[in-house]
């Protein structure tokens with residue numbers, strides 16, 4: 473099915489989180505990205521507001537009941553919250569449930585329209601029974617599992633190109649043969665202790681565009697031909713960028729556009745629906761960071777709309 477405008481999923485709460493002064497997380501970026509996408513692409517993008525926060529029942533498909541309950545009721549320990557990296561608040565709970573609901577809504581829109589993007593998401597450090605690295609619930613695994621349970625898809629590739637390993641995703645979907653987790657990350661980066669995805673590619677520090685894009689291309693094509701997915705979930709983290717505070721790779725803005733284009737073009741060529749989340753990106757200059765994240769939207773529009 474073709475589509476005339478690119479479905480984006482957003483909610484103002486994505487950027488509403490009161491953080492301690494000097495907290496490193498660029499929480500404003502979701503709102504600035506939504507505004508920049510509308511300014512640049514006008515009617516070629518269609519912004520859908522998140523209609524439902526994720527439900528406890530849906531969380532239980534992937535997460536342990538005690539962990540869900542303790543997070544919702546502020547009963548996680550200080551140590552557990554510290555590992556997540558944000559202070560607990562009602563607002564944080566609300567934001568978390570809305571953001572994960574947004575990823576599921578994006579998955580459903582992608583089934584319907586071939587492509588859709590959530591303007592947040594990519595909580596790949598969330599494990600079944602604990603959160604870590606700014607991630608509470610694993611939206612990628614929940615979306616994959618829900619579509620499978622509903623019989624909408626049969627084989628899901630989670631293609632994770634964030635600079636950090638998708639360790640939580642690896643453990644969340646380890647026992648599911650219908651979900652293939654592929655993580656391409658910088659080996660010498662968080663998390664120190666890696667988990668085993670279905671396929672892990674640990675890149676050297678300071679890698680540049682040509683070598684990076686060649687590895688992404690090889691991985692994508694090999695996974696595609698061996699696993700034969702009928703749905704792709706793409707974590708388009710931009711913390712691979714040369715100016716990123718947490719990255720360690722040397723990828724340019726053009727390199728990110730080319731990577732995103734590669735994923736969308738493969739999906740289109742084989743008529744497989746693809747959804748993306750924006751993933752990590754930690755430059756403190758929000759305007760510069762927005763300009764890197766918008767490459768995902770540019771690549772989707774150039775593939776599916778223009």
Ligand SMILES: [Zn+2]
Pocket residue numbers: 634635636709711751752753
């Ligand atoms: Zn990351």
